[in-house]
Amino acid sequence: MAPVAPDPAPDVRQLLAFYLEAGVDCALSEEPVNRLADPDIAAPVARTEPTPRPPPREMPAAPPILRGDAPPAPDEAIASAREAARTAPTLAALRALLEKFDGCALRATATRLVFADGNPEARVMFVGEAPGRDEDIEGLPFVGRSGKLLDRMIAAIGLDRKSAYIANVIPWRPPGNRTPTPQETQICLPFIRRQIELVDPDVLVTLGNPSTQALLSTSEGIMRSRGKWRDYDTGTRVIRALPTFHPAYLLRSPSYKRMSWLDLRAVAKALGTARALST
């Protein structure tokens, strides 16, 4: 049988397509870094001798840390996030703490912190999941396509970014817009909870499943949870919270805009602005 010819080496275009498909959509530095050449992580292995088997361990070995200092263990990071968030007396102090917080690995890959936008005195606060590419570039939440729709949703209840407050559960863009890990969410939760406590809105609107599940401690999917009022304990008082669809989801499934309109009307009613809306 004729030997199978190996695939030809991919050209640059094919490699780029491969990276794009894998979620790589921006360069982190001008020069490529060969992390496997780092002597700390790539100790040469003698080829002629068999590699001795490590003694059995109770826990699997941790994956190698590619660069920089070792991040704190997740439990440690969650505890230090709680402590840091608890001690922030103001939104400015909370933002400053987050700028320096190194317990979440997303900070290292994001371009900048995306803290919040809008009016900290607002009576309504909208919370999404995590910034995307446009937000990472601008440093403001919801400025891309879904942000434009969120602006229209907010305008539909007679408000705008000067009268509403907008933030995310995760304040750094996950690389390639991947879903944040449960650990990343747990590490960032104390900060968004403190942010909600400091803004102290009358109504909290959670946008989409991840934000709803993380903030309202429910495992219910958004199809069930949307439009149902819940209590949210800010730490200083109990406010009303309403889950609704994430604008990115509405862009993909416009037929759900009708339900989201019902949710927004309920928010307007709770704020007492419903009469100002046209029917």
Ligand code: URA
């Ligand atoms: N999606 C989010 O959840 N948040 C943003 O800021 C942008 C898109």
